[in-house]
Amino acid sequence: MSVPLDGNAIAGALGELFAVDVSVARLECGGCGMEGVVAEVVVYIDAPGVVARCRACDNVLFRLVRAPDRAWLDLRGVAYLRLRTTST
């Protein structure tokens, strides 16, 4: 099935790795410069790992591979991620 989902659908997989909700972070595509939100990128989950692509240019933004005891996250297609923090 090459039917994609939204970044929102992998918020659980990201939430396992990070203390903040990365799905609401803003990002810029390193390929075309489009700005967006992690929850809205195009996501393929029927693969050996998760592949997230830019909705505008198909560039691979990030990839996530999960082994039973380790996870790999490759962000090389993302120019930046901007996360909201709770100030104390």
Place this chain on the structure above:
Amino acid sequence: MAGIVSPGFFGRRRDASPRLPPGQYLVRDFPVLSAGPTPRVNLDTWEFRIATETGEKRTWDWPAFQALPADDVTVDLHCVTKWSKLATSWRGVSVDTLLDGIETDAEYALVHAFGGYTTNLPLADLRGGKAWVAYGYDGADLTPEHGGPARLLVPHLYLWKSAKWVRGIDLRRTDERGFWEQLGYHNYGDPWLEQRYSAD
């Protein structure tokens, strides 16, 4: 970490077989995995290219590729996501045929596909009747979702090495990791040794 057993849950039908490598389940259908949109490749512009470490290139267009001697092979497939499919039948050109007469000292190959996918393997694993560029499956043309018009077929390694929509092979003196090999998957991927993930 294995979860608690869900009462009454068995999942999609999975069979055991002595022909299965460790940790694999048998499937009857042919699951489609994809990491991106399915490339629609035009046969009029399709080209397959082998480039050596010295920059020498050899290319075939679709009619020239079809004119090469082809093999009919029946092989077992093992996907790293744990499904295996036995006795699948393919038609394609042996990579030995494609490499015939090419001068090279390369030890490694980096395979390129339409859509940007790459995978790497030792050149020796593409030689000796172990690998094909396949364009027929089960008596018909290979469909786009299974990698058509042509895909690499290296059945002795996990299926991610059998790049769908293959467009060329670079012969290299040094090893360069491909799309999944860069990110946690094993550099070689022997299903019988259960080489799923890299060691570190």
Place this chain on the structure above:
Amino acid sequence: MARAAVLRGLSWRVATVVGVRDETAAGRTIVFELPGWPGHAAGQHVDVRLTAPDGYSTQRSYSIASAPGGDLVELTVERLPDGEVSPYLTQVLSVGDQIELRGPIGGWFVWDDASPDPVLLIAGGSGVVPLAAMVRARFAVGSSAPFRLLYSVRDPASLLFGAELDHYQRTDLSFGVHLAFTRTAPADVPRPVGRIDAAFLTDATAGGPFSAPDAPAVFACGPTGFVEAVANLVVAAGHEARRIKTERFGPSGSQR
């Protein structure tokens, strides 16, 4: 929004089934008890993980159907005939059984119950589930934000939450439901059978602050193909892309 600040990653919890409710022939609501549940916002989902006796394991995402509040979480699942997980959840899992679940997940596809902005909800099939949670949350907190739900469904028998939605629309004029039947319509519906199209969108958003100039918050949810089609229609009708939030359920989260 009741969102607990938990400064650690999400982990799997054991959820106990305390109730099941058949909604339609293929749809069932499952009520889970989750001790220590941190609370959720309307629109969020959970991941469910199932493990077979031989160690085989698989997971799927399901939207939370219930309004925020309490230790109970309801999921409404529509069975796909040849699916791996949905037949188990709707036919096998029973009261007293335990499964693994993690959540609440996703802070993006959520309705902010403090916002007075008009809300346009567009659902295809089981895509109505997170949108129903938003409707339930609206009534639970007593919000007066104008809400309208456009709901595409195969036939009357597949309608999820029909009686409840109808009750809401009778009791509150600022909430309305417009149904599009794609296969079979009830006899008393004048509109012919068909998918949500531009004309339907125009009709169904008339008579309230739901057109592009009113800039309603738009939430669209359902099978991937449905969401793609609807998002294009809404943009073509002049709504700004930044006001539109989508949730794609996959190839066949259910047929429309």
